[in-house]
Amino acid sequence: MAFRVVMIENEVSMKLKLNNLVLDKEGQEIWIPLSDISVVVIDNLRISITTRMLSMFADKGIGVIVCNMEHLPIGYYSAYDSHSRASKVIKSQISYLREDYDCLWSNIIKSKIKNQYKVLEKLNKSKDVIEAMKDYESSVELGDLGNREAHAAKIYFNELMGSSFSRGNDDLLINSGLDYGYAIVRSYLARMCVSYGLNTSIGIHHRSEYNRFNLVDDIFEPFRPIVDLYVYELLSDEEYFKPEHRHKLVNILNHKIKYKNKEMYISNALEEYVFNVASIITGNFKKLTFPDVNDYRGDKDGV
Template sequence: MGWRYVCIDEASRINYRLNNIGIVYKDETIWINLDEIDTVIITDSRCNTSIKLLQELVEKGISVIICSNNHMPVGLFLPFQNHSRSSKYNKCQLEWSIAIKKTVWKEIVKNKIALQSAVLQKWGRTNKLPLLTQYLMEVEDGDPTNREGLAAKVYFRELFGEGFSRERRDEGIINSSLNYIYQIVRSKIAQVIVGHGYIPSLGIFHISEYNYFGFADDLIEVFRPICDHYVMKLLQKEDVKFMSPIFKEKLVGILLEKVEIRGTKQKISEAIKIFVRSVTDALTSQKLDTLQFPLFVYEK
């Protein structure tokens, strides 16, 4: 799999020829070899393409993210079978016990709250750190008292301001940026889950029958504070009023940022692979010592 994250906006067509994708604009066509591509993000609904190209992309394990008329991600193409032993891992996934799923979810929530505290510390928002520490210490298996939700409410208001409310349908620049960057990371996690032979809909906490990416929604939680910090940095550097193509490309850059995991610094795209493998190993072996969480939040 490649390393490029290709954002396609204002193109009239996307072609395929000899293992290359051709992005057709008014005055030029840009060709990129498929072996260099990790993910394609199509943000313009007026862009045309072919089934042949989609087939080639999916067969190579390249994720294709489709955006709506308001340029927000709404769909994801993934292969049905992207691992030679998918049936084996599907069976393992179905046999994960409720007890180990609750315990792993507890660890995910605790690490998410710890990262939220680290983000607030980086930005000098320290008033609510004792409360977040209290919530972290109170997390139980399965988080039945919803410490994760309580911590998130406190954290967002402290980071983005007392009047801020995390609303998916809010079109303000902060919520729009968070919605977009979460979907990019969520899509990458789903790609890795399928690539490892697991079923993305079988979550350990997010188990709605209407959610095809429940497992990805479980695992993204520890990356959300890192995304929040990245958005905060971008908005501090630039006077952004709307989701322009250039700004969206910068948001996609989150996958190339580095965190520390397993004692080394890795791009988030690589850290996701390590994290997903560590979680599935823990769920299968019922041993928490395999878990590897991202431990580093970027400097300003």
């Protein structure tokens, strides 16, 4: 299974040789087997990439993230589909009952809120806020018609980051870290969805006609608090968003988590999770297993 996230910041030439990605900087070559690569992050606006390379990446199921001048992910490229029974899975997505989607969404939101207040518990934050979030979790309706997700998110981020915090403020260092971490995990989820034949534009709750990744944004929700916790611990005492922070956030896919009673890398947990989602939609499973912040082990290797 592909496991490497390749981050390219220096100005290098990229080429393909014998099923390897070859990075050439001033005559020094680095060879990386394509079979090892899950995602390539390009964080240098002077790097060129060929259509042949993009075609090969798609064929191998390799996602590509492109960053802007502020070094934040701005675009994602992936294979259109790479599953032998993609049309069958898509038919299941289309025919899946609205009531079942609403039930699935309610469980996703309950899991997200639960992981959010567990983050606050781990950081010894306000018990009153934690209790309020538990009330929000217990009162989530079918399809979250009462929008408990938004209410919980407001008090969660205010308690975690301060009452002046706003997710829309691009000048806040924490937001840069959250955007970067979210983009890394989101792109990996998109890659996994394609691998299992899911059409990422057909969402559970998100239904925007302009969003190619509605489904990804839906199923990502329970994993967001894990990124929140890591970003908080990584950046809360920092003044600038440095290259070393970006390197560590890219590596979040190699952090450890206990999922389905097995310790594994987050990348493996994401694949198991997407397989679980696909199996539910196609009628093979009944229950979706969610990640638990308390089972997040972090970066045991210190990389």
